[in-house]
Amino acid sequence: xxxxxxxxxxxxxxxxxxxxxxxLLTGSFFSVVGGIGLLRLPDFYSRLHGGGIxxxxxxxxxxxxxxxxxxxxxxxxxxxxxxxxxxxxxxxxFFLMITSPSSCHALAQAALQDGLQPKLPDQTDS
Amino acid sequence: MTAPPxxxxxxxxxxxxxxxxxxxxxxxxxxxLLWSGHTEPLLLTFGAISxxxxxxxxxxxxIVDDEGAPLHLGLRPLVYALWxxxxxxxxxxxxxxxxxxxxxxxxxxxxxxxxxxxGDLTRVIYxxxxxxxxxxxxxxxxxxxIVVHALTRTAADEDKSGEMxxxxxxxxxxxx
Numbered sequence: 001x002x003x004x005x006x007x008x009x010x011x012x013x014x015x016x017x018x019x020x021x022x023x024l025l026t027g028s029f030f031s032v033v034g035g036i037g038l039l040r041l042p043d044f045y046s047r048l049h050g051g052g053i054x055x056x057x058x059x060x061x062x063x064x065x066x067x068x069x070x071x072x073x074x075x076x077x078x079x080x081x082x083x084x085x086x087x088x089x090x091x092x093x094f095f096l097m098i099t100s101p102s103s104c105h106a107l108a109q110a111a112l113q114d115g116l117q118p119k120l121p122d123q124t125d126s
Numbered sequence: 127m128t129a130p131p132x133x134x135x136x137x138x139x140x141x142x143x144x145x146x147x148x149x150x151x152x153x154x155x156x157x158x159l160l161w162s163g164h165t166e167p168l169l170l171t172f173g174a175i176s177x178x179x180x181x182x183x184x185x186x187x188x189i190v191d192d193e194g195a196p197l198h199l200g201l202r203p204l205v206y207a208l209w210x211x212x213x214x215x216x217x218x219x220x221x222x223x224x225x226x227x228x229x230x231x232x233x234x235x236x237x238x239x240x241x242x243x244x245g246d247l248t249r250v251i252y253x254x255x256x257x258x259x260x261x262x263x264x265x266x267x268x269x270x271x272i273v274v275h276a277l278t279r280t281a282a283d284e285d286k287s288g289e290m291x292x293x294x295x296x297x298x299x300x301x302x
Contacts, residue, residue: 041230041277043234045263045275046275048275049263053218057222087161108263108275121234
């Protein structure tokens with residue numbers, strides 16, 4: 001029955017690995033979308049929204065993917081180091097979720113105070 | 127840590143209850159252990175000393191208050207963070223669809239939102255939540271109002287519904 005247990009562990013590892021890569025690829029996709037937004041959107045203020053996608057979904061999903069990799073290592077390793085890395089990744093995520101909107105707001109407010117007017121189309125169109 | 131139903135709020139920021147310092151000290155110690163991963167007696171001693179020094183410095187700077195150690199919020203921010211995560215994912219999908227659309231269907235607009243929070247901390251949480259959600263960026267705070275730049279009409283309407291405002295205000299406690 002030892003072989004069956006080993007098979008289960010292997011399946012679990014495979015599952016975590018696949019989930020991790022799905023997260024990493026999703027995060028990469030949204031990071032690229034944020035970049036496309038930066039290029040396509042018309043003015044400074046609307047470009048902030050493109051950067052917002054990279055900051056939230058991009059960074060968030062990549063950290064989640066890395067977190068799953070840390071768990072994967074932690075399951076087979078005999079040390080606590082992977083779990084410490086997981087804890088650090090969670091803290092990185094937490095700080096990103098506070099600092100990225102703060103810097104985004106600081107940029108927007110600096111632009112507003114400098115007199116940059118947002119491009120606003122007529123409220124009547126499409 | 128259990129969230130008390132109606133924690134009495136200290137009068138003003140000048141008070142620095144011992145409870146806050148103890149919580150700050152424990153949090154510092156936990157993070158020191160998590161981040162260093164060291165368990166040797168010598169390094170543990172150094173860690174304990176640095177935690178104590180930081181706590182003492184914070185007390186001297188008089189920043190150990192409700193803002194520095196927001197105990198009165200209890201565990202409510204966790205529930206709010208989960209809801210915010212769901213909102214952020216939905217907003218991401220919405221803005222992504224608009225950006226990748228060949229016609230680029232956006233309606234940039236400036237809107238004013240009422241911030242009904244009474245505390246500085248919760249007001250910052252509200253403004254940061256608006257910015258964290260793609261499609262809306264808080265640009266300025268004027269008195270009770272937050273000026274928000276919205277990328278699309280849908281994103282603007284989402285914020286105008288005021289659900290986020292209500293949820294952040296609820297973080298302050300239901301007894302107000």
